[in-house]
Amino acid sequence: MSGGAPGAQAHVLPADEDPAIYREGFKVGIPTLFGIGAWGLVVGIAMVKTGLTVPQSLAMTLLVFAGSAQLASLPLIAAGAPIWVVFATSLVVNLRFVIFSALLAPHFSHLPWKQRLALGYVSGDMTVALFLQRFPTEAPALGKLSYLKGLLYPNWAAWQVGSIAGIFLGSAVPPEWGLGFAGTLAIICITVPMVINSAALCGVVVASATAVLAYGLPYKLGLLAAVLAGMVTAMFVEESLERRKGSHV
Structure with a gap:
């Protein structure tokens, strides 16, 4: 063993952590970040053009982080629908995340529930799909968590940057510019590739x-x-x- 203070131990990363594999996941996800940011921009504009205030829009994008659910709930909120209708619609639209959770669970069931909850919050459609392409089986593999984080964190950041920019842009753009249709365009852009x-x-x-x-x-x-x-x-x-x-x- 080489020199060092008596009793000192080298810092060892958890088995799931590997910086090189994190960078691999980040590189794989880069092509999707521009689309995610653009989608967030459109949703941010749609929120303020639907009638939400800037603080309300910021709270929604940071807490909800679900573009399709946000777009689905906006016309309901604008129409004054009961809160249960808004929640029921958002729940139905986001039911696909139950499937995503079931697919990811076997890979990360060993993690503490708080960490799994945090990962679930930042998970998205494309990031889950890319992870499962890289790790299609549940067999243990080095760097699974790092790869997932390399996909999730930049994806979340790209969405928030785009959405927050859209919120402030939408609040500054005059109503006569007619950007209220932005949410509809976003849904169409999402639906066609699916x-x-x-x-x-x-x-x-x-x-x-x-x-x-x-x-x-x-x-x-x-x-x-x-x-x-x-x-x-x-x-x-x-x-x-x-x-x-x-x-x-």
Whole structure:
């Protein structure tokens, strides 16, 4: 052993921590950061243009950190919908994170619950997908936590920078510029790349039709009905296709 103070011990990183793998995760996630920042910018503008004050918008983006849920709740808040409708809509829109949590849980079940809760807060769609591409199995592997952090932290920062910039930009832009449609454009930009198979396409078509037919419902409940109808349809079509494939095997 080389010299040093008696009893001194070298600093040892936890088994899950590896700076090199953190940098690897960061590099993999870099291409997504510009899109995340732009999306945050649009959502920030949409929040203030919907009627939220700057402090309310800042609190929402920092506490909620869920662009699709934020955009879904904004028209409900503007319409004065009951709080349970706002929460129910946001819950339904974000149900996919239950799946994400189930996929990540086996990889990090050994961590303290507070750390898992913090990681869950900064998790996002793209970051979870990129992590699972790198670590598709639950087998122990060096640097899993570092890789996940390398994806999550920059993603969170890019969103917050874009969203906060949008909040102040939106508060400074005159109403006659007509930026109230920004939230709708953001949803369209998010939805199109996600329509990757027939099940997703069927879900989008049914959700769109339901939203139009249920437009007259009070408190914007047509939006909640459309989300539920689209999700159920996509799940049904996906299950039917899987069953059909199984029967041909």
